[in-house]
Amino acid sequence: MKKLKFQGRFRMKITVIYDNEANAGLKSGWGFSCLIETEEKILFDTADDGEKLIYNLRQLNIQPESIRAVVISHNHWDHTGGLNEFLKLNNNAKVFNPKSFSKPTEISTCVHSTGALGTFIKEQSLIVNTKEGNVVITGCAHPGLENIIDRSRELGEIYCVVGGFHGFSKLEELDGIEIIAPCHCTQYKQEIKEKYPAKFREIKAGSIIKI
Numbered sequence: 001m002k003k004l005k006f007q008g009r010f011r012m013k014i015t016v017i018y019d020n021e022a023n024a025g026l027k028s029g030w031g032f033s034c035l036i037e038t039e040e041k042i043l044f045d046t047a048d049d050g051e052k053l054i055y056n057l058r059q060l061n062i063q064p065e066s067i068r069a070v071v072i073s074h075n076h077w078d079h080t081g082g083l084n085e086f087l088k089l090n091n092n093a094k095v096f097n098p099k100s101f102s103k104p105t106e107i108s109t110c111v112h113s114t115g116a117l118g119t120f121i122k123e124q125s126l127i128v129n130t131k132e133g134n135v136v137i138t139g140c141a142h143p144g145l146e147n148i149i150d151r152s153r154e155l156g157e158i159y160c161v162v163g164g165f166h167g168f169s170k171l172e173e174l175d176g177i178e179i180i181a182p183c184h185c186t187q188y189k190q191e192i193k194e195k196y197p198a199k200f201r202e203i204k205a206g207s208i209i210k211i
Ligand SMILES: [Zn+2]
Pocket: 074, 076, 140, 142
């Protein structure tokens, strides 16, 4: 597979909109959503509940109408719960469901989907091309974070990985990655923090990662 052609050109900002934990002034619950800003805004997952999702977007000063696309990692309520409410405020946003593709595909110039991975639960993750390397963003990582990492590495070096890691325990797979930011359903967060203290980022709703 060929390397992504835009490697090295982009800056990006990820804002965690919703997570199991939240900074002051934001709502939390079992679910995940984040906003990816490159040359345009992409919402990745929509939390468990539309009202709480929209509340957090407003608190973070993000206009739902300014978002161009919504990517749903997989069809679980804690990632799809806010989609309908969101689309009521922005029915122009293009929605990318995990069923849409089985191969890596372009969402925008510097954002690609890994394509749906996994046998029982089809799940896609995002790969964002940045000036430092690729950033991988996962929902629940049901197909196994190691498999998502393998697929992503076919497209270039991984600089950062963010999102729900679920039961991922092959921690050595994270070697060489500079920023490791697990949240949501990650079961071995403490172990990851102990193994990679300098690279670990504590994130929750309201956290921002700028690259
Ligand atoms: Zn899930």
